[in-house]
Amino acid sequence: MAFVVGGAILAPYLPLDDPQNSITQIARRGPFAKAGTAPGHLLGGDPNGRDMLSRLLWGGRTTLVIATVAVLIGFVLGGVLGLLAGYFRGRTDTIMSGLFDVFLSIPAVILALALVTILRAPAATAGRATAGLDPEVALIIALGIVSIPVLGRITRASAMSWSERDFVLAARAQGAKNLRIVWREVLPNVLPAMLSIALLGIAVAIVAEGTLSILGASVPADTPTWGNMIAGGRQVISLAPHVVFEPALMIFLTVLSLNLLGDAVLAHFDVREASL
Amino acid sequence: MSAIQPGPEAPAGATPLLEVRDLATWFESDRGLVHAVDGVSFTLERGRTVGIVGESGSGKTVLTRSIMGLLPKSGVRRQGSIRFEGVEIGSAPPRQMRKYWGAHMGMVFQDPMTSLNPVMKVGHQITESIHAHLDVSRTFARELALSLLESVRVPDPQRRMDEYPHQLSGGLRQRVCIAVALACGPQLLLADEPTTALDVTVQAQVLDLLEAQQRERFMALALVTHDLGVVAGRADEVIVMYAGQVVEKAATATLFSDMKMPYTEALLHSIPTIDQPSHTRLSAIPGRPPDLVHLPTGCRFAARCAYVQDRCLEEQPPLRPGATPGHEFRCWFPVGTPEGQAARARNEGVEQR
Amino acid sequence: MAGTGTAHLRAESDVLLRVEDLVVEFHVDGGRVKAVSGISLDLVEGETLGLVGESGCGKSTTARAVMQLPRPTSGRVRFDGVELTELKGDALRRIRPRMQMIFQDPISSLNPRRKVGTIVAEGLDIWGTGDAGSRRARVDEMLGAVGLDPDSTRNRRPHEFSGGQCQRISIARAVITEPKLIICDEPVSALDVSVQAQILNLLEDMKQRYDLTMLFIAHDLAVVKNVSDRVAVMYLGKLCEVGPPDQLYERPAHPYTAALLAAIPVPDPASRLDDAHVLGGDIPSNLDPPSGCRFRTRCPKAQARCADEEPSIREVGPGQYVACHFPLAPGEAIEFAATA
Numbered sequence: 001m002a003f004v005v006g007g008a009i010l011a012p013y014l015p016l017d018d019p020q021n022s023i024t025q026i027a028r029r030g031p032f033a034k035a036g037t038a039p040g041h042l043l044g045g046d047p048n049g050r051d052m053l054s055r056l057l058w059g060g061r062t063t064l065v066i067a068t069v070a071v072l073i074g075f076v077l078g079g080v081l082g083l084l085a086g087y088f089r090g091r092t093d094t095i096m097s098g099l100f101d102v103f104l105s106i107p108a109v110i111l112a113l114a115l116v117t118i119l120r121a122p123a124a125t126a127g128r129a130t131a132g133l134d135p136e137v138a139l140i141i142a143l144g145i146v147s148i149p150v151l152g153r154i155t156r157a158s159a160m161s162w163s164e165r166d167f168v169l170a171a172r173a174q175g176a177k178n179l180r181i182v183w184r185e186v187l188p189n190v191l192p193a194m195l196s197i198a199l200l201g202i203a204v205a206i207v208a209e210g211t212l213s214i215l216g217a218s219v220p221a222d223t224p225t226w227g228n229m230i231a232g233g234r235q236v237i238s239l240a241p242h243v244v245f246e247p248a249l250m251i252f253l254t255v256l257s258l259n260l261l262g263d264a265v266l267a268h269f270d271v272r273e274a275s276l
Numbered sequence: 277m278s279a280i281q282p283g284p285e286a287p288a289g290a291t292p293l294l295e296v297r298d299l300a301t302w303f304e305s306d307r308g309l310v311h312a313v314d315g316v317s318f319t320l321e322r323g324r325t326v327g328i329v330g331e332s333g334s335g336k337t338v339l340t341r342s343i344m345g346l347l348p349k350s351g352v353r354r355q356g357s358i359r360f361e362g363v364e365i366g367s368a369p370p371r372q373m374r375k376y377w378g379a380h381m382g383m384v385f386q387d388p389m390t391s392l393n394p395v396m397k398v399g400h401q402i403t404e405s406i407h408a409h410l411d412v413s414r415t416f417a418r419e420l421a422l423s424l425l426e427s428v429r430v431p432d433p434q435r436r437m438d439e440y441p442h443q444l445s446g447g448l449r450q451r452v453c454i455a456v457a458l459a460c461g462p463q464l465l466l467a468d469e470p471t472t473a474l475d476v477t478v479q480a481q482v483l484d485l486l487e488a489q490q491r492e493r494f495m496a497l498a499l500v501t502h503d504l505g506v507v508a509g510r511a512d513e514v515i516v517m518y519a520g521q522v523v524e525k526a527a528t529a530t531l532f533s534d535m536k537m538p539y540t541e542a543l544l545h546s547i548p549t550i551d552q553p554s555h556t557r558l559s560a561i562p563g564r565p566p567d568l569v570h571l572p573t574g575c576r577f578a579a580r581c582a583y584v585q586d587r588c589l590e591e592q593p594p595l596r597p598g599a600t601p602g603h604e605f606r607c608w609f610p611v612g613t614p615e616g617q618a619a620r621a622r623n624e625g626v627e628q629r
Numbered sequence: 630m631a632g633t634g635t636a637h638l639r640a641e642s643d644v645l646l647r648v649e650d651l652v653v654e655f656h657v658d659g660g661r662v663k664a665v666s667g668i669s670l671d672l673v674e675g676e677t678l679g680l681v682g683e684s685g686c687g688k689s690t691t692a693r694a695v696m697q698l699p700r701p702t703s704g705r706v707r708f709d710g711v712e713l714t715e716l717k718g719d720a721l722r723r724i725r726p727r728m729q730m731i732f733q734d735p736i737s738s739l740n741p742r743r744k745v746g747t748i749v750a751e752g753l754d755i756w757g758t759g760d761a762g763s764r765r766a767r768v769d770e771m772l773g774a775v776g777l778d779p780d781s782t783r784n785r786r787p788h789e790f791s792g793g794q795c796q797r798i799s800i801a802r803a804v805i806t807e808p809k810l811i812i813c814d815e816p817v818s819a820l821d822v823s824v825q826a827q828i829l830n831l832l833e834d835m836k837q838r839y840d841l842t843m844l845f846i847a848h849d850l851a852v853v854k855n856v857s858d859r860v861a862v863m864y865l866g867k868l869c870e871v872g873p874p875d876q877l878y879e880r881p882a883h884p885y886t887a888a889l890l891a892a893i894p895v896p897d898p899a900s901r902l903d904d905a906h907v908l909g910g911d912i913p914s915n916l917d918p919p920s921g922c923r924f925r926t927r928c929p930k931a932q933a934r935c936a937d938e939e940p941s942i943r944e945v946g947p948g949q950y951v952a953c954h955f956p957l958a959p960g961e962a963i964e965f966a967a968t969a
Contacts, residue, residue: 166738167748170799172698174752174806175725188742331821431911445911446684475683475848477908480892484907502822505894528898544896546826548855554874555833556855560826564791 074147086159192269327507382457399437679857872949
């Protein structure tokens with residue numbers, strides 16, 4: 001995990017070839033190609049002759065940014081809505097839960113697809129045509145919106161159970177305002193569960209990006225993301241399987257480490273209760 | 277109000293129903309080895325009631341579970357022997373214990389809500405136990421369940437048979453649990469704090485019930501509780517536990533009239549009673565029970581004892597017999613003895629100075 | 630037996646807390662739960678009132694309704710000269726520090742994510758009392774007062790402490806805002822016997838030291854007697870009997886009080902409860918409580934009048950009030966059917 005993140009952060013500083021530059025000699029050569037590996041290119045090249053290693057690292061950067069920011073949106077917005085719904089209950093809860101349910105009942109991929117399409121469409125205002133949003137941004141927003149109800153529900157459930165505890169009643173009994181109670185009493189207890197889910201969410205978002213790439217809704221192939229690398233390499237899978245396998249492996253490793261990290265976070269915050 | 281009738285004595289020389297010798301149960305944990313039960317011995321005959329008294333951490337619950345064989349599979353170390361009707365069951369695997377559960381040994385737990393299956397009808401929970409041990413028809417099992425509910429005084433048993441646990445009150449649920457435990461006629465019933473979660477009026481009902489059942493079926497009853505009042509009226513013998521050990525064992529009358537262990541005395545005096553006037557200052561036991569992982573050398577109660585002397589901190593007292601046969605206690609300076617009184621006076625003198 | 634009636638209340642000018650005809654009802658799937666149906670209580674400054682009853686009698690609900698958390702369905706609660714039921718929002722919040730509560734479950738009543746020092750300081754932090762330095766000094770003073778060492782407890786979290794210690798922390802938290810009234814909702818029920826005595830003694834000490842008035846709720850009659858100046862017995866949302874503990878326990882006038890007293894297990898092998906003195910039956914549902922006197926379904930003295938007419942509370946002895954048509958005469962014994 002550290003490797004992946006490190007690589008993503010460091011990509012611009014490493015002496016790598018420009019991932020968009022074509023080097024025809026190494027086109028379609030795998031890492032262990034019989035005719036000798038393309039010199040200086042450890043992981044081989046992609047169908048357009050661009051260096052795989054460099055594309056993987058740059059791609060990781062892009063993929064991670066998309067996934068993390070999207071989940072961050074979900075975390076903050078979904079978290080806030082969930083907290084309020086869980087603490088206040090009553091009508092607030094009915095409205096929020098209703099919203100969550102509506103969004104959750106639309107299959108995520110379709111929703112994301114629709115959102116991306118809408119956001120990227122150029123808008124015509126008063127005769128002046130404005131370009132649609134940058135595909136990367138559109139993707140982030142779309143995935144963010146999709147993740148709001150998920151995080152919202154989890155937060156709500158957790159907030160509800162913590163709000164019933166006596167110490168929340170004690171805080172109200174001391175005259176604390178509701179906002180203070182939510183911020184200081186409920187939130188710190190809800191956070192571990194939210195964080196754990198958020199980490200898992202990043203993993204899901206990475207995979208989602210892959211799916212959307214195959215559907216053509218992600219970033220265009222020049223700028224690599226793991227998803228669009230897989231999408232692009234589909235045609236040559238029999239000739240040069242490494243083009244698909246390498247990004248797929250990266251995704252697998254990243255998702256696995258995120259899952260493990262999520263579990264570790266939850267375990268770490270699991271407070272042992274004293275015995276009487 | 278008459279004094280309790282002592283349970284019938286077993287014929288001399290007969291094998292006791294339950295014989296526990298030097299039983300120890302230790303749990304492996306992150307912090308070390310938890311000495312939950314650390315050398316407990318006692319016997320129990322049919323028709324007799326033993327009260328096991330202690331607070332949290334005393335080991336009383338682990339003791340009953342060790343006897344039943346209901347311990348976790350791993351991380352547990354056991355020593356000592358448990359003989360049931362002469363047969364050693366201390367190290368028996370669950371497969372073997374299953375033959376005993378229900379048919380020979382029954383257990384009633386503290387919280388009736390969690391010991392009953394919430395999605396199973398009450399009647400079914402009783403017949404389930406019956407079918408597991410007795411080879412009888414469905415109709416017979418149902419009849420038996422019905423009569424069991426009647427014997428535990430559940431009103432309107434026909435209707436209750438087909439209800440779910442959440443439709444019953446706490447007291448009724450506990451009666452059902454007792455019916456389940458008694459379904460196959462065990463010779464030994466272990467009741468682990470059966471009334472702690474219940475109201476005081478219901479408590480009296482349930483305890484009466486246990487006693488009546490015991491008499492009818494000539495069972496042995498082990499009543500585990502933290503309440504000395506509960507055992508006073510209903511047990512033939514009382515075992516007081518502290519930090520995994522037996523610290524005093526005596527016939528009930530002897531225990532209350534001639535207690536020797538300072539812990540027993542302190543416990544008794546720290547409980548408010550209704551004959552005390554309002555605002556009586558309670559003589560609370562200072563401090564807390566010891567850490568079961570890092571036990572002190574010497575007497576485990578020493579740090580909190582009003583009679584403590586140097587010897588208590590260095591040397592752990594063994595269980596010694598007292599004046600009355602059957603009375604054992606674990607103390608160097610027992611209550612009511614000249615050494616004990618001198619020790620206490622010395623401590624109080626030091627405090628006042 | 631009914632809570633209706635205020636004969637047992639004292640002059641309004643003398644009391645710190647006056648609760649009149651408190652009613653708490655709420656909707657559930659099966660109908661409307663009548664948890665509290667017309668309870669009236671009062672507390673003189675410096676007094677401890679013990680509120681005792683079995684599960685489902687509504688005593689905890691009463692406590693929370695007095696605190697307006699949540700507000701009662703109807704009734705009046707007059708505290709320190711202010712009518713609480715008429716206060717709203719900020720005004721209600723401002724009064725809160727004067728009226729604090731201690732809960733039954735010591736672990737659940739403390740926020741596991743916060744340090745003990747900040748938990749205890751919360752009352753001061755909310756209202757910005759004093760500066761950081763003086764607040765910290767107050768916290769240390771409180772921790773010491775409840776028998777904990779400030780230096781070794783201030784920075785630890787609740788799960789590192791035992792039940793008894795957690796309850797001490799709760800007490801420190803409650804007293805730090807200098808309240809006039811403390812409501813203790815079963816503060817020792819979840820604790821071990823030997824720890825109970827420590828905490829009861831502590832509450833008594835704190836009461837003397839900080840001039841507190843207490844409403845003490847419990848189901849254990851002996852505990853209640855030990856701490857109270859006056860005891861009120863509840864059953865199924867209604868008040869049965871009120872009076873000074875020594876007197877009440879010796880000469881109960883209400884059959885239910887007598888049943889409760891008789892059921893207490895006494896640590897004396899010579900005394901034994903026989904069948905005749907055990908209260909039989911089960912507590913009726915509070916969705917549909919019995920008409921007239923709610924205790925009549927289990928009362929051996931019940932007669933036609935008990936079903937038709939709810940008894941009003943009235944005086945039967947010096948300071949002793951009972952809500953019963955046929956109260957027990959002093960020294961009268963009562964026999965119950967063994968089962969319903």
